Amino acid sequence: MYNQATINRRKSTRIYVGQVPIGDGAPITVQSMTNTPTIDVTATVNQINALERIGADIVRFAVPNMEAVEAFKIIKPRVNVPLIADIHFDYRLALQIAKYGVDGIRINPGNIGNESRIRSVIDCARDKNIPIRIGINGGSLERDLQVKYGKPTPEALLESAMRHVDILDRLNFDQFKVSIKASDVFMTVQSYRLLASRIDQPLHLGITEAGGIRSGSVKSAIGLGLLLSEGIGDTLRISLAADPMEEVKVGFDILKSLHIRARGINFIACPTCARQEFDVIGTLNTLEHRLDDIITPMDVSIIGCIVNGPGEAVVSTLGVTGGHNKSSFYEDGIRQKERFDNEDIIKKLEAKIRAKASMLDEANRISISLL
Numbered sequence: 001m002y003n004q005a006t007i008n009r010r011k012s013t014r015i016y017v018g019q020v021p022i023g024d025g026a027p028i029t030v031q032s033m034t035n036t037p038t039i040d041v042t043a044t045v046n047q048i049n050a051l052e053r054i055g056a057d058i059v060r061f062a063v064p065n066m067e068a069v070e071a072f073k074i075i076k077p078r079v080n081v082p083l084i085a086d087i088h089f090d091y092r093l094a095l096q097i098a099k100y101g102v103d104g105i106r107i108n109p110g111n112i113g114n115e116s117r118i119r120s121v122i123d124c125a126r127d128k129n130i131p132i133r134i135g136i137n138g139g140s141l142e143r144d145l146q147v148k149y150g151k152p153t154p155e156a157l158l159e160s161a162m163r164h165v166d167i168l169d170r171l172n173f174d175q176f177k178v179s180i181k182a183s184d185v186f187m188t189v190q191s192y193r194l195l196a197s198r199i200d201q202p203l204h205l206g207i208t209e210a211g212g213i214r215s216g217s218v219k220s221a222i223g224l225g226l227l228l229s230e231g232i233g234d235t236l237r238i239s240l241a242a243d244p245m246e247e248v249k250v251g252f253d254i255l256k257s258l259h260i261r262a263r264g265i266n267f268i269a270c271p272t273c274a275r276q277e278f279d280v281i282g283t284l285n286t287l288e289h290r291l292d293d294i295i296t297p298m299d300v301s302i303i304g305c306i307v308n309g310p311g312e313a314v315v316s317t318l319g320v321t322g323g324h325n326k327s328s329f330y331e332d333g334i335r336q337k338e339r340f341d342n343e344d345i346i347k348k349l350e351a352k353i354r355a356k357a358s359m360l361d362e363a364n365r366i367s368i369s370l371l
């Protein structure tokens with residue numbers, strides 16, 4: 001089985017967004033972006049806190065104007081998760097929001113304007129220890145590169161990225177990460193591969209404008225899965241035309257699938273057929289929804305009958321295998337005497353999962369305190 005040890009991660013430098021490390025072997029972080037108007041302070045604070053609760057390590061928010069900068073000043077003390085300001089073109093927004101304690105800025109130095117403006121932003125970032133993300137996007141490729149290459153290509157995206165990287169190199173600023181996204185999976189993957197061989201800084205992964213929950217998740221899983229399995233990528237954002245909470249869930253699901261980072265429950269469930277002894281799909285959907293708050297890593301198998309149930313249960317933390325009227329319950333791979341009435345499976349399994357999570361958390365606390 002592949003696991004983190006078998007993925008040789010690309011070596012990179014390290015930056016910190018607030019207290020969160022990125023690169024140089026740090027855990028791969030999951031980001032999302034608010035979609036509330038930033039000037040709506042209450043809505044934005046609520047969304048940032050909800051994203052943090054579901055696991056977002058870092059949250060980005062749009063800063064289209066000075067009103068948004070002033071809103072940030074009120075938002076920042078009300079949240080804990082590090083915040084990255086997404087700024088395009090207007091260097092004054094970057095200078096002002098840096099004063100208010102932003103943790104990172106996404107801005108492309110080549111789009112700021114003249115040399116003195118670029119220098120003022122980079123000097124400010126250096127003074128305040130604020131990292132920058134260069135964000136290249138296939139949809140906003142410079143006109144001259146579109147003419148040169150005829151259309152967005154991995155080489156065109158790389159050339160665009162290197163223009164910005166070269167500016168930061170020239171100014172002796174190395175606290176940055178880079179993203180090089182396209183909406184096409186193969187173009188994105190090839191662009192990141194090229195970029196990974198050219199710079200040492202951490203890479204922020206994503207398929208841009210990937211689509212809705214289903215299509216966007218599939219594209220992101222394929223593209224990011226390819227890159228992550230090659231060891232490329234230090235932080236990621238799944239771009240979905242959906243509730244940002246879904247972006248975080250999908251991001252963690254991708255990392256969990258590759259055994260890179262565990263968080264919350266990894267459900268294993270059968271697709272169901274005429275042999276199922278209880279409503280597997282209903283049970284799974286209800287528990288996935290109800291147990292969003294569990295962050296303890298564990299495998300839970302929910303299998304409709306004995307064809308595959310015992311085999312999955314013995315390699316899961318907790319498992320149920322459908323039986324006639326009553327279903328078997330397994331804990332740590334061992335079949336328990338207790339069986340669940342099929343109509344009570346959801347309630348019983350939820351209680352068992354919560355109890356197991358508390359027990360594992362406590363055991364973890366004790367082992368850390370003994371270190």
Ligand code: SF4
Pocket residue numbers: 270271272273274275276277303304305306307308309
């Ligand atoms: S485990 Fe049983 S119920 Fe589930 S799909 Fe397989 S045969 Fe059908």
